[in-house]
Amino acid sequence: MGSGPRLSGANHGQTIMRSKDQPASAGADDTYHAYQIENLLSELSYTQRLADSLAGKVCNRPDVQFLGRHIQQFYWTVTRLVGLGRLHDGSASKPPKRPLLKPPVRPVLERTDIVPASGPRILIDVTLTYRNDNGTGIQRVAREIAQASIAHPGVFPVIIENGQLVSYFRHSTLPDVIQIEPGDRLLLLDAGWFLLDEYLPVVQDVARRGGANVCCVHDLIPLLYPGTVSGSSTRIFRSWLDAILPHCEAVVAISRSVAEDFINYASEHALPRNPALRVGWFHLGADFKTEASGPVSSQVRAICTGTPFFLTVGTLEPRKNHAIALKAFDLLWAAGIDVRYVIVGKMGWIVQALRHRIIQHPEFGRRLFWLQSAGDDDLSFLYRHAAALIQPSIAEGFGLPIVEAAHAGTRVIASNIRVFCEIGGDAVSYFDPMDAGALAALVKEALTNPRPASPVPALSWKDATERLLRLIKDGSYPLAV
Secondary structure, three states: OOOOOOOOOOOOOOEOOOOOOOOOOHHHHHHHHHHHHHHHHHHHHHHHHHHHHHHHHHOOOHHHHHHHHHHHHHHHHHHHHOOOOHHHHOOOOOOOOOOOOOOOOOOEOOOOOOOOOOOOOEEEEOHHHHHOOOOOHHHHHHHHHHHHHOOOOOEEEEEEEOOEEEEOOEOOOOOOEEOOOOOOEEEEOOOHHHHHHHHHHHHHHHHHOOOEEEEEEOOOHHHHOHHHOOOOHHHHHHHHHHHHHHHEEEEEEOOHHHHHHHHHHHHHOOOOOOOOOEEEEOOOEOOOOOOOOOOOOHHHHHHOOOOOEEEEEOOEOHHHOHHHHHHHHHHHHHOOOOOEEEEEOOEOOOOHHHHHHHHOOOOEOOOEEEEOOOOHHHHHHHHHHOOEEEEOOOOOOOOHHHHHHHHOOOOEEEEOOHHHHHHHHHHOEEEOOOOHHHHHHHHHHHHHOOOOOOOOOOEOHHHHHHHHHHHHHHOOOOEEO
């Protein structure tokens, strides 16, 4: 189970590799392939229904029109699910599309306790968050660590502008342009793989000037689970690793599970890399706004009143596995159990059938809710009033909603993938991510026992940032490839 192959012999300072005779985490692979098949069938069934409804309107031969459309959609769906979308989406012959950029307005830092650097510095890259902050996922991590890190002497969040490193914050004591000095370390914290042509010269310059680069790996989902990502993401991400890793002294992952996934993948797929590359990990923080400081929407207040509800947080995308949770609630509603299910997350990719299933569901707006634009105050309120958080993912790098819910004192029910077991320990109730009946049973249990016996361990962002910086400063990376 989990986000990638399980390793053995994880001793401090050792190179960790799976024996050639050891199976490659068959349970995780079986779960992933089963999910691919189920999602494919769902998407094809939806496509067929849609084609059936349109065929009679587009030509005089609906059978021919439907057949051609169905074959084309089948080809598109299958190739995307197995990571070959480039065969038809044009990405193989086009440069990757860059994210939309915001007007460059660096935030002003309103602090008076900034201590000037003395000696080597740690520079934390937040370029994509600065340009296009979606407020979720990696951008949320980058923003929180940037805010927490500035209190540490010699630590500066930076961005790339015109081929130079520039201070992310504006402050009278901070230089605008950062000149690399021997001993400096650049932490590639943000999702820079979409901007490789900008990052590579900077990374090379850091190494050339006697500095060092540290690459943060949030997950290896585009490589290990290509059927769950869109377009050319797999190719872009692999190109990033191929180009950047040879110039890095270390990799830091956001969980031990991801660190082990990286070691296995780098070894088995011969990733180009610095032969002395070390690997470490840290855990993310969660001092999310557990006390709402702003107005909570009337819709969220209504959801939190009366009938108990369960919450899932995350973009609607294949690996989040919302479909199995909805199936579990269908079982509960059919059994006459009065409970609500709330999904918080934006619309993602390869889930048209699931989207249709949600918005056409007879319980939609009654006991089934999908909030695509909930702000921090709404989400905080939902965490604190939910009977439990449900995270049914088949693959994750960490699982930030689990620690956010834990920080709010909310029970957690999660799929038994490896990284969730790492984060939640014995405090989480686990289920097989393909077993809707098992999830339904845990929901029924939570209705009668609304709080866990022990909370999920949760770091603050301050603590998480301190651990990350200590790891980089000390160079105490415990693993090697």
